[in-house]
Amino acid sequence: MIALSGLASATEVRIKTNYGDIDVRLYETKAPVTTKNFLHYVKSGFYDGTLFHRVVKDFVIQGGGYTKTKDYKETSPAIINEAKNGLRNLRGTLAMAREYEKDTATSQFFINLTDNQHLDHRSETNRGFGYSVFGKVIKGMEVVDKIAAIPTGASDPFDEEFPVYPVIIQKVTVKPTSSETK
Template structure:
């Protein structure tokens, strides 16, 4: 009788340990998933409000990794949206309020415009110069559908989308509506600087 009771006790302890292990493993998996989800979401805190962006590392791994490097380095803190075109896009991340250009710490990246993502309203994409692989830190948010910016060919390579606004398009629309003018060699500069206070992972 005592032997059976002992066996039952050991069996009960075994199942308790097994259940605890399963619950612990599930909790860790949930934590890891939440952490990944958080790392893929950023908040752009501007002088006109907050914009939350969901990044897309699956389709644009190079662009997302590059963007997060600048985020983690606090490169964007104190920069502005220096180019605002109400029927096109808002661009920022590369100039200070006096329009001084902020140096990019990392080399230009490969253009991922062939990733299947389209420059639709609310998407965020890498700004670049004429050379297709010249994007560094600057980015823009499409305020209308701009599929003409998508990849067409080697000659019309396009602009790489790497995420989408999931909250704060009202802020984007407020920014696009501001009064703009010329400042030095730059056109479409907001007359009152629109500050990017910070960009942080959520």
């Protein structure tokens, strides 16, 4: 996408939840594989009607993998981990969730509630490889904080980090650039 000034504009998405909207700017240049993967899920409607199923006080909120009825959603194949891109897991950034193996991220993402340097790339091991940051909240951090304040408790199949009040990702959309709205 090219803005009127001739400079490349960053892609932005809106995560509409039942607690309010969260606007995110994606880091397409620094995390091209991760961004393309996320946008694939956004444009296909995959995230619509999913949950933020994990809330960990002073750490993260995580979503993008389970329906409102707590059913796991089948995903596309896993992507490579771009945690070596120099972006850090700071408050308000989005990163891909993964399993222990470093290249296992699919659809689930999290928003950092605080600076989580221990999630940054530190080594080539699975544990130290880190979590790929690919975006940043640019509007709606108060919504993120509202979600982070929800009490949690175990609810099959989830452990004690499951919000006791459902946090529904109603829709995720790519926001039009200023040149597309003229």
